[in-house]
Amino acid sequence: MLKTLRDNILPLTVALSLLMEMVDATVLATAIPVIARELAVPVLSLKMAMATYLIALAAFVPISGWIADRYGAKRVFLAALGVFAAASLACALQTSLSGLVAARAVQGLGAALMSPVGRIIVLRHTERSEITRAMVYVTLPALIGPAIGPFIGASVTTYLGWRSIFLINLPLAAAAIALTLKVMPKDGPPTAKPFDLTGFALSAAGLVAAMTGISALGEHILPWQAATGLAVVGGILLIVYGLRASGRPDALLDLALFRHRTFDIGTIGGLIFRLSNGAISLLLPLFFQLGLGTTIMVSGALSGLNAVGAVSMRAVAPRLLDRFGFKPVMVLAALIRGVTIFGFATVTSIADWQLIPLLLIGGAAQAVVFTAVNAISYADLDASEISTGTAFSAMTRQISLALGIAFAGVLLEFTAGTAGATDGSTALPLHAFTIAYLATGMMGPLSALYFMRLKRGDADGLRRRKSKPLSSSREPQRPPLDR
Template sequence: MMSVSQSRRFVAPLIVSAALLMETMDATVLATALPTIATTLHAPVLSLKLALTTYLVALAAFIPISGWMADRIGAKPLFMAAMAVFLVGSILCALQTDLAGLILARAVQGAGGAMMTPVGRLIVLHTTPKNELVRAMTYITLPALIGPALGPLLGSLITTAFGWRWIFLINVPVGALGLALAWRFMPNPPPSARERFDTAGFVLAGGGFAALLFGLSALGDHLVSSAYTLALVAFGLMGLIGYWAHARRLARPLLDLALLRIRTFSVGVVGGLLFRISGGGANFLLPLLFQLGFGFSIVLSGALSGVYALGSLITRSAAPHLIDRFGFRPVLVVGTILSGGAVASFALFQSYSSLLLPILLIAGASQAAVFTAANGISYADIDEPNMSAATSLASVAQQVAVTLGIAVSALVLQAGGDPSPQAPLAVAHFAPAFVAVSVLSTMALGFFACLSANDGEDLRHRREDHRRAHWYHGV
């Protein structure tokens, strides 16, 4: 039986767990409700992709500065402020009556989310004794496992019973309780000395990612004209090139691109980026296929999307054991092939078939295995002083990948039918989109095949190694 002091130590992981659950469920719930929201806001359903990608763009822009801000003002105050911003963003999302307002509110949510979960994990890592760290990290990783599985069905039920605005308002009581518990029980690691803030790097990298990814997401005359979106893409590319030149002159840049010289890290991050395109695309396309293509209700769509996530949930717990048994390279290569085939096979369905359920399970399971292995191999050769910088760069790459998956799949989906954003979608329009994201994801094989049989060997079978905690993160 745990003492009172031991029990209090696990309050912080549970609070961070609740924050992560809000984040993970929010994304999956929103994807399921897109057709319903589009009808209410009188907006083209494909334009609602911007409500998804804007949140991810905000994450990519603000995650790199979360560690600096935690060291500057203190991790606990920043965590609570971030949770408050996330809740304000949730309320603003629920109040919107047009697409532009929803997109801006999602940006506010993303700014809070970018600080909330990374800083919460930092508090747990800094305040939990090493002999209790595995149990604490288990509490944190559970939401990443169950959120995507429960989110689609729960979101569809909430939308049906109370309306789509409640998928955002449900965050308010959960977040308010989390804030109260954090104020009362969460430890507060003191601020530490930190080098001067890289303002130029933040403007170049954050602005570059925001402009590039928002521009790519808006292609197809969604919200802004093609001329403006192309200008945003060009501006974003110039900003990122400028950041690359700027970072080369610094010893500790905001995003340390020199880490990509480490072969296993570059394989995990760049190969993982390509592979995650299919995950972002499939999570966006499947609810639309079920509701607009097959004509299913939102509840049935949520249940089927939950099957896809269930495959991921099942494999997530088994993936480290598969890696221990077979190694990183075989899991990455076989998982990529299975996932690519499963996602491409969605293009063959013109209506519901009994084959759909097993393919949904295979797609979710194989993607989870690759996500886990890519996360693990990324940190195999990263030493402790570079762990924080590596985590920031890998996290940004993951948000970029999911955004690209949504942007590419939506653009191909639109091009496969009437190119007008207002045109209705038919089931035949989905096939090219599924094939496109499948082809892009299988390009990751070129990176994963570069691994040797011994890469990551020192990380396998070592359950006490802190780097294994990263295996469950970054879906």
């Protein structure tokens, strides 16, 4: 347990920002068919509204650590909460797909400075041996959002209209701002290194172009030629950034962090695993409503069960990691998650017996992997590397979610044929979901293979034992690194 009441309240305060993000994402996914009908747009075009938020978040996350160091983490966190709340109100006022996509981009900007900076604050005031549990405090309340968010979103959409779902963020933002002012530590003196403007321009432009191009495939907003061109240009810009950033002391995204095997595995392995999470966030609500023909209320309740399974394991996950170590737990949990996604391909009716176990077990396995990769990424980082490491990890999280949504959307569009152009009132064929589930499930075993790179002793410092805080000026003890 964290040692003081203040230590408990601090991560919970940051958790409110995650709660807003998670509620917002799950509520929007559940309401996609309804929004498509009211805006008179193809249902799969709404994947852009989901992905744009994540694209903007990923593009601006790299500067979150630098801005926190330069202007003070507390001040930046408060400003980000304000931007996110204002953008949520703007989303509720939109009457077109393009307007909704633009407002979601502003939301992503606020989130890019909100959750990563909040995590930095928690990590700077948490002992190394307590990182895993601190991450549980930070993320457990956020998992309550996906558990109840789909059903609340379905209820709000049914009785108040879909615009009201974005207004849920306003009271949460107000509570987070009040708690931040009361309990968050004061900012210390500025510690930021020089700002790499050219590097930021290359990374941001590359991420936006590549991810927008991939997400826009399907010709709902851009012709396929333009979408493909954007993706290619974005990829080239990212390669240029990587070549330029190598060895630079002022790089926003310090590629040298990958010399730490635990950071490499937590970041890249986590990215592969989270692709399935992004895909499932789009697939499940559409599967229930347009595949199995359920109401939005039933869809919301069923979608929430996946998060219920996750909530049930969050408190247990650190104990499993303490008892058995990171490698076996991460590998097994990733394989189980993959099997449960494969299992959705066998569901043809809402009454199928395997549906609820698949949702609960899959959510539980997902929570174990998330807890592990969230912690292991910081296992060998020095105090001076936390800001950059947090920004890098947060960026890859959003990239994987956005790419997962795009991946699932493109699969559905190509396999559903003309049904993919529905405005939300026409069913999608079950075979399209079957193919999507089989492809998405492969992310489980693929990530497990990457987790197998862990070696004996890796991340043992995160297993509960006496340890120094991350903010200590002394060099922490850690196992030798394989260079």
